[in-house]
Amino acid sequence: MAPDPWEGCFWSWGLLLWLSVGSTGDAPPTPQTKCTDFQNANxxxxxxxxxxxxxxxxxxxxxxxxxxxxxxxxxxxxxxxxxxxxxxxxxxxxxxxxxxxxxxxxxxxxxxxxxxxxxxxxxxxxxxxxxxxxxxxxxxxxxxxxxxxxxxxxxxxxxxxxxxxxxxxxxxxxxxxxxxxxxxxxxxxxxxxxxxxxxxxxxxxxxxxxxxxxxxxxxxxxxxxxxxxxxxxxxxxxxxxxxxxxxxxxxxxxxxxxxxxxxxxxxxxxxxxxxxxxxxxxxxxxxxxxxxxxxxxxxxxxxxxxxxxxxxxxxxxxxxxxxxxxxxLTTSTAPYCVHHSLVEFYLLKLRNQDTCITVTFLSSSVASSVTITIPRQQRHGKGIIAHPSPQCQINQVKLKFQPSNRVWKKDRTIVIGMFCTAPLPVHDNRRTVCLPEPVNLQASETVSHDLKITCI
The missing domain is CATH 3.40.50.1820 (Alpha/Beta hydrolase fold, catalytic domain)
Structure with missing residues (x-):
């Protein structure tokens, strides 16, 4: 009677199984790391x-x-x-x-x-x-x-x-x-x-x-x-x-x-x-x-x-x-980090009252704003704005002159001045960027300008 090929396979696999068990049976078992969690107390x-x-x-x-x-x-x-x-x-x-x-x-x-x-x-x-x-x-x-x-x-x-x-x-x-x-x-x-x-x-x-x-x-x-x-x-x-x-x-x-x-x-x-x-x-x-x-x-x-x-x-x-x-400053959600910038506005003509100008940085549909105040009889106002992107990724700046509240008539005042900005820390004027021309701001109206700053 010819030998059954399945019987040969059975004995071969059995021998391999016995050898594998025998070869590991003498080795100590690998210790399992025991993990401990925090306690709970009432x-x-x-x-x-x-x-x-x-x-x-x-x-x-x-x-x-x-x-x-x-x-x-x-x-x-x-x-x-x-x-x-x-x-x-x-x-x-x-x-x-x-x-x-x-x-x-x-x-x-x-x-x-x-x-x-x-x-x-x-x-x-x-x-x-x-x-x-x-x-x-x-x-x-x-x-x-x-x-x-x-x-x-x-x-x-x-x-x-x-x-x-x-x-x-x-x-x-x-x-x-x-x-x-x-x-x-x-x-x-x-x-x-x-x-x-x-x-x-x-x-x-x-x-x-x-x-x-x-x-x-x-x-x-x-x-x-x-x-x-x-x-x-x-x-x-x-x-x-x-x-x-x-x-x-x-x-x-x-x-x-x-x-x-x-x-x-x-x-x-x-x-x-x-x-x-x-x-x-x-x-x-x-x-x-x-x-x-x-x-x-x-x-x-x-x-x-x-x-x-x-x-x-x-x-x-x-x-x-x-x-x-x-x-x-930070954002409201992770990763929280921002890039701080100095924003400045220089009036060409003195005014007899405070001048408030809202500055908005825009990049990739993200907007950050700050309002700076120029005190009466002074030409210069400044503040800090925080934006998630570095200055070189900011596409546009929007400026809006906020007039004093006049209930009885619309304020048509126009202020003219120069806008400048620089990333913090500011060690000197080398990284300060200004818009090339003076900006005309009419009360309550927003003016937009492209902001082109080179990444370094």
């Missing part, structure tokens, strides 16, 4: 600290590995030769995981080859705000003990960057205080205001807590701190009332938290995008908008600070100045 549990340290690495940015007290963090993929970034959240009213944390960590690991450690203190930060404040010192001590173990492994103090959100910013300041200001950097994202505006330097974030301290302020009239707390303090859109945030309490929770959380989303945007979030030192937001702070010479010697993972925020002078207020 209002009754929000007194104990229960801090967890979750390690995220470039090789697995979506998996947080719980660092146990007795474990060697290097076995979890911690790389001693890389920088280390600690992310500390703030008060958690409902005891839930921060909604922004996953995106924040992913953006950090995308932007930097670093170890990222998220500090989960949801239990200690929920319930009553004042109870969370009382836990700040305890958490600061616990983080300090954790960092001391990293230093034993060979991590340098200067390679540690703490990023604290709201109350977490002051936790970072406490840790920096324990290390006598020798940590590399602390970034405070709208550091908390309640209980901290009048606190001592030892109790809150301040420039002495790290080699470089920066803070981004977005809600100084509510949940954020008003005073400067870093070497560089960014007051975004003046530090309050962020564009796109609700202006009515009828919006509920979003009305309370939107301005405060804008600092987090702006920082994420800075990590994800290459567009500039550059700011300019000035005595006040009003003075900045009036066009009186056009460069960064004083005190930064022309190196304008920028939000994001830029060494010392782009500031290149030593020693670093302290508590410098810098201002910038």
């Amino acid at each position: 209002l009754l549990q929000g007194t104990n600290l229960k801090a967890h340290f979750l390690l995220f690495t470039p090789s697995d940015p979506l998996c947080g590995q719980l660092v146990e007290e007795s474990s060697d963090i290097r076995n979890l993929g911690f790389n001693v030769t890389l920088g280390t970034k600690l992310v500390i959240h703030g008060f958690r009213a409902l005891g839930t995981k921060p909604s922004w944390i996953d995106k924040f960590i992913s953006a950090l690991l995308q932007a930097a080859d670093a170890n990222v450690i998220a500090v989960d203190w949801v239990y200690g930060s929920t319930g009553v705000y004042f109870s969370a404040v009382e836990n700040v010192v305890k958490l600061g001590l616990e983080i300090s003990r954790f960092l001391s173990k990293l230093l034993v492994l060979g991590v340098s103090e200067s390679s540690i960057h703490i990023i604290g959100v709201s109350l977490g910013a002051h936790v970072g300041g406490m840790v920096g205080h324990f290390y006598k200001g020798q940590l590399g950097q602390i970034t405070g994202l709208d550091p908390a205001g309640p209980e901290y505006t009048r606190a001592s330097l030892e109790e809150r974030l301040d420039p002495g807590d790290a080699l470089f301290v920066e803070a981004i302020h977005t809600d100084t009239d509510n949940l954020g701190i008003r005073i400067p707390v870093g070497h560089v303090d960014y007051y975004v859109n003046g530090g309050q009332d962020q564009p796109g945030c609700p202006t009515s309490i009828s919006a509920g929770y979003s009305y309370l938290i939107c301005d405060h959380m804008r600092a987090v989303h702006i920082y994420i945007s800075a990590l994800e995008n290459s567009c500039p979030l550059m700011a300019f030192p000035c005595t006040s937001y009003k003075v900045f908008l009036a066009g009186h702070c056009l460069d960064c010479f004083n005190p930064f010697l022309l190196s304008c600070p920028r939000i994001g993972l830029v060494e010392q925020g782009g500031v290149k002078i030593e020693p670093l100045p302290k508590e410098v207020k810098v201002y910038l």
Whole structure:
């Protein structure tokens, strides 16, 4: 009887299967990485600290590995030769995981080859705000003990960057205080205001807590701190009332938290995008908008600070100045960044009343406007306009003379003058562009002109 070909195939496959099982049976199974998420706590549990340290690495940015007290963090993929970034959240009213944390960590690991450690203190930060404040010192001590173990492994103090959100910013300041200001950097994202505006330097974030301290302020009239707390303090859109945030309490929770959380989303945007979030030192937001702070010479010697993972925020002078207020405008949605420009109008003839002129930049159907005022018996008025596109991509400028209100008759006044503009920072007149001819503006009528600026 002829052998069945299927029988031969069966024995061949059986032999291969036996060999494959035998060859792997002696090898130890590949250990599965255990991922740990943030804790959840209810209002009754929000007194104990229960801090967890979750390690995220470039090789697995979506998996947080719980660092146990007795474990060697290097076995979890911690790389001693890389920088280390600690992310500390703030008060958690409902005891839930921060909604922004996953995106924040992913953006950090995308932007930097670093170890990222998220500090989960949801239990200690929920319930009553004042109870969370009382836990700040305890958490600061616990983080300090954790960092001391990293230093034993060979991590340098200067390679540690703490990023604290709201109350977490002051936790970072406490840790920096324990290390006598020798940590590399602390970034405070709208550091908390309640209980901290009048606190001592030892109790809150301040420039002495790290080699470089920066803070981004977005809600100084509510949940954020008003005073400067870093070497560089960014007051975004003046530090309050962020564009796109609700202006009515009828919006509920979003009305309370939107301005405060804008600092987090702006920082994420800075990590994800290459567009500039550059700011300019000035005595006040009003003075900045009036066009009186056009460069960064004083005190930064022309190196304008920028939000994001830029060494010392782009500031290149030593020693670093302290508590410098810098201002910038943003759009209402991500990526938030704009290009600031100076706009000026020179009247050919003096007037006996204020002259208000609205300037509008247009590019790709996007319009940005600002109104500049020329005081009575003066020829010159200026202001700052913010546009999502650089000047060389702006196609058109529109000018409109806004007359004084006259109910009884139409205002037919005509003003004549020169329009000029320059991108910030303005170091000299070389980048100033003016319309070639004087502009005639009749009250309430819009005049359009092409704007041709070469990209450099």
